[in-house]
Amino acid sequence: MTPAARHAAAIEVIDAIRAGARAEAALKEWGRSHRFAGSKDRRAIRDIVFDVLRCWWSTAAAGGGEDGRARVLGLLRLTDVPVERVFSGEGHAPLPLTDAEQAVPESPSTGPAAFDLPESVLSMLEARFGADLPALADVMRHRAPVDLRVNLLRATPESARAALAEDGIEVEPGPLSATALRVTAGTRGIERSRAYADGLVELQDAASQAVADFAEAQPGEVVLDYCAGGGGKALALAARTNAQVIAHDIAPRRMKDLPERARRAGAQVRLAEPGTLGDLQVPLVFADAPCSGSGSWRRDPEGKIRFDAGRLAELNAAQDDVLRNAARHVAPDGRLVYATCSILPDENEGRVNAFLSEVAGWHCSRSLSLSPLDGADGFFAAWLEKRDSA
Structure with missing residues (x-):
C-alpha cells in the first residue's frame, strides 16, 4: 500500500470509531476485509489512527470537521506533512481537497481543541497544573515510551541489559525507579527475546514501577494486591523483596495469565477468587483502583475521547468501595497503599480525603503524585496507616 492509501484506510477506521466501534475492533475488522494489506501496512494504519485519537479535538479543528477525512487532514496539517501528497485522488488515495477544505481554520486557544483533553476534566487539570497545562497536553499528544522492569528475582539491571542486547534490543536506565529500563531500539522484538522468555524483564511503565516501590514491601511480608488486574504490580511487589503476594480481583478472568507470568518470573503469587478472602488481614494491602486511566491516555487515547462527567462519578463510587473493602484486610499497625493511574485529583486526593473523613482510625502519612511531565505515565x-486502637 502507498502512504496515501494507508491514510485512506485510516479514514475508514476512524469513521467506524466515531460510529461507536472500539478502536482495536475497528482495526481488526478493517484487516479482515482487506486481506491484501501486509503487516507493515496494518501497523502504519494503526499508527495513523492512534495519532488521530491522541489529538482527537485538535485534528478536527485543524481539518474543519468531525469525520475521519477531516481528522486525517487535520493530522497532516498539525504535523506539517504536505496535504497534496495524501489527498491526491490517485489510485487508492483520498480524493483531492474541495475548495471548502482548502481553507485552513484558526487554531483554538481554549477548550478541548487547545489541549486535546475532555471538557469534563479541563477545569480540574487547570487547577492542578496551572501554567504547566500546555506542556502536559503536548506530552500527552505523543506516543508513550516503552519501559521494562528488571525482575530482581532473576537479574540485575546490568545482566538484563546484556541479555537484551544479544537480541538487538537497546535500552537505557529509565526514570523514577531503579528497576526501570527504557527501550530505545528493538521494541518489536521484546516478547520474542530470551530476556523476556526467561523472566529477566517485564513490560511495565516506569511510573507503575515507582508506585510499587512506594509501597515498600518488606522481606517475607505477605501482601494483598486487592485489585490485581493482569498482575503487573503483583509481580513487581513480589520481586522487590521476594514478598508473598496474594492477587485478588473482582473479575478473576483478568488474572488468567498471571500464574504463567509468575512462574516465568520465579515470583510467589497466589490467586484469590472474589469472596474467598474472609477475615484475612495482612501488613500491606495494595489497592490499584479502577480509574479513568488519565495518566496513561497516551497509551489508550480512546479512553480519553469517550470520558465524561458521568463516568467520573461512577469511578469515584467504585474507588470509595475499593478503599472501604480493602481497608478491612489491613492488619493492626499495617498499611493500605491506594493507587490509581490517574492525574485527576477527584480520583486521588479526593477519594483519600473522603475515606479518611468516613472511616476512623486511619491517616495518610505520605503520597506520591506523578504525571507524564515526570517522564512516564501519570x-x-x-x-x-491503620493504628491499633488498643
Missing part, C-alpha cells in the same frame, strides 16, 4: 499513590 500515577498517584497514598500511604494510609
Whole structure:
C-alpha cells in the first residue's frame, strides 16, 4: 500500500470509531476485509489512527470537521506533512481537497481543541497544573515510551541489559525507579527475546514501577494486591523483596495469565477468587483502583475521547468501595497503599480525603503524585496507616 492509501484506510477506521466501534475492533475488522494489506501496512494504519485519537479535538479543528477525512487532514496539517501528497485522488488515495477544505481554520486557544483533553476534566487539570497545562497536553499528544522492569528475582539491571542486547534490543536506565529500563531500539522484538522468555524483564511503565516501590514491601511480608488486574504490580511487589503476594480481583478472568507470568518470573503469587478472602488481614494491602486511566491516555487515547462527567462519578463510587473493602484486610499497625493511574485529583486526593473523613482510625502519612511531565505515565499513590486502637 502507498502512504496515501494507508491514510485512506485510516479514514475508514476512524469513521467506524466515531460510529461507536472500539478502536482495536475497528482495526481488526478493517484487516479482515482487506486481506491484501501486509503487516507493515496494518501497523502504519494503526499508527495513523492512534495519532488521530491522541489529538482527537485538535485534528478536527485543524481539518474543519468531525469525520475521519477531516481528522486525517487535520493530522497532516498539525504535523506539517504536505496535504497534496495524501489527498491526491490517485489510485487508492483520498480524493483531492474541495475548495471548502482548502481553507485552513484558526487554531483554538481554549477548550478541548487547545489541549486535546475532555471538557469534563479541563477545569480540574487547570487547577492542578496551572501554567504547566500546555506542556502536559503536548506530552500527552505523543506516543508513550516503552519501559521494562528488571525482575530482581532473576537479574540485575546490568545482566538484563546484556541479555537484551544479544537480541538487538537497546535500552537505557529509565526514570523514577531503579528497576526501570527504557527501550530505545528493538521494541518489536521484546516478547520474542530470551530476556523476556526467561523472566529477566517485564513490560511495565516506569511510573507503575515507582508506585510499587512506594509501597515498600518488606522481606517475607505477605501482601494483598486487592485489585490485581493482569498482575503487573503483583509481580513487581513480589520481586522487590521476594514478598508473598496474594492477587485478588473482582473479575478473576483478568488474572488468567498471571500464574504463567509468575512462574516465568520465579515470583510467589497466589490467586484469590472474589469472596474467598474472609477475615484475612495482612501488613500491606495494595489497592490499584479502577480509574479513568488519565495518566496513561497516551497509551489508550480512546479512553480519553469517550470520558465524561458521568463516568467520573461512577469511578469515584467504585474507588470509595475499593478503599472501604480493602481497608478491612489491613492488619493492626499495617498499611493500605491506594493507587490509581490517574492525574485527576477527584480520583486521588479526593477519594483519600473522603475515606479518611468516613472511616476512623486511619491517616495518610505520605503520597506520591506523578504525571507524564515526570517522564512516564501519570500515577498517584497514598500511604494510609491503620493504628491499633488498643
